[in-house]
Amino acid sequence: MKNVHWQRFFEQIAIMFGREPKKPTVITERAQQVHELKRMANKVEVRAAILAAHEKPHGHTWRNRRWAVLIFVNLFFAVSFGFDIQILEGALTASRLIGFHLIDLNAALQVMLAHKHIIVNLVIGTSTVMVIWILLGGRTFCSWVCPYHLVAEWAENLHLWMASKKLVSDQHMSRGLRTWFWVIFALAALATGYTVFESISPTGILSRALIYGPGLALLWVLALLLFEVAISRRAWCRYACPIGLTYGVVGIVSPVRIKYTLDGCFHEGDCKKVCLVPHVLETVIKGRAVDTEVSLGPDCTRCGLCVDTCPTGSLKFDIKGLSKLL
Ligand code: SF4
Ligand code: SF4
Structure with a gap:
């Protein structure tokens, strides 16, 4: 049974780098039994249960909590600078919290590649940030902290509304593009000696604009948002942003996961x-879950x-090793 989980673990890493999910070849016995029971279930009854479950509109508890945290963190930077509080200095890419250096992992990597040597202050700042994000869950940075995630989420809602009116359609691209962009930006830093990605990163641009005031670079962010609304849903985060991939790698060993339980799932x-x-939710497709409980992959x-x-x-939030104790 351990093999099933290890196989899934490595598969989820490959999926994060761009491979398309495949039907699993090994499934635990208990999961096979549940899949079989579901195949035998009365279809009319199942459909009625799905309709009944969908009668009540769902809440937005986690989304609201997340938006509150994201807005608080980003405003904290702006307020600290505006009132010269000196608790938190700098921007998301590089800051000091009560004297501690905090540096975005991707930015630190870019700087070291550009300078072609290991900078001690960066290593200290990066280690702190790495430990924080390993504990909190890698890409948690994207949805709970990154200011571009929030505006892109609003743009996504507009895209979905326009798509429902048949005004736009979502153009899919290869997810492997993000891995290529990661390599290209790393090589660009190495070759030019400049942190090329930082100058076009909407995360950094928005963070700096919030703290120091708007600049022309915001036009680039606007262009990205327009592209996402009119052409491809969440294109920057899905197909381009190297920050997402860096934090995804950090989250591979994170204890904070979303846990999927097969038993009650409708597979709708x-x-x-x-x-x-x-792609991290492929496991919810009928017959795909390799066990009765599985954690979603690090790209979540x-x-x-x-x-x-x-x-x-x-689907529930889970902290490995802790949830059973709570
Ligand atoms: S896990 Fe997904 S497919 Fe399963 S019941 Fe929940 S929303 Fe539906
Ligand atoms: S699987 Fe992860 S990224 Fe996708 S909706 Fe759930 S929590 Fe968000």
């Missing part, structure tokens, strides 16, 4: 429709949208 896929990275941003949306409570 509501969770996949709201998810920024629906722990945004909680699926947790809010699931009508059966089959």
Whole structure:
């Protein structure tokens, strides 16, 4: 049974780098029994249960909590600078919290590649940040802290509304593009000696604009948002942003996960429709779960949208080793 989980663990890493999910070849016996019971279930009864479960509109508990945290963190930077409080100095890319250096992992990597040597202050700042994000869950940074995530989420709602009116359609691209962008930006820093990505990163641009005031670079962010509304849903985060991949790698060993429980799942896929990275939810497709309980892969941003949306409570936040004690 351990093999099933190890196989899934490595598979989820490959999926994060761009591989498309495949039907699992090994499934635990207990999961096979549940899949079989579901195949034998009366279809009319199942459909009635799905309709009944969907009668009540779902809440937005996790989304609201997340938005509150994201806005608080970003405003804290702005307020600290505006009132010269000196508790938190700098911007998201590089800051000092009560004297401690905190540096965005991707930015630190870019700087070291550009300078072609290991900078001690950066290593100290990066280690602190790395430990924080390993504990909190890698891409948690994306959905709970990154200011671009929030505006892109609003743009996504506009895209979905326009798509429902058949005004736009979502153009899919290869997810492997993000890995290529990661390599290209790393090589660009190495070759030019400049942190090329930082000058076009909407995360950094928005963070600096909030703290020091708007600049022309915001036009680039606006162009990205327009592209996402009119052409490709969440294109920057899905297909381009190297920050997401860096934090995804950090989250591989994180204890904070979304846990999927097979038993009560209807397999109607509501969770996949709201998810920024629906490939991590392949396990909800009928017959795909390799065990009765599985953790979602490291590309999950722990945004909680699926947790809010699931009508059966089959998706929940989980802290490995702690949840059973709580
Ligand atoms: S799986 Fe759920 S928590 Fe993870 S990114 Fe998708 S919607 Fe958010
Ligand atoms: S886990 Fe997804 S597919 Fe299963 S019931 Fe919940 S929303 Fe539906």
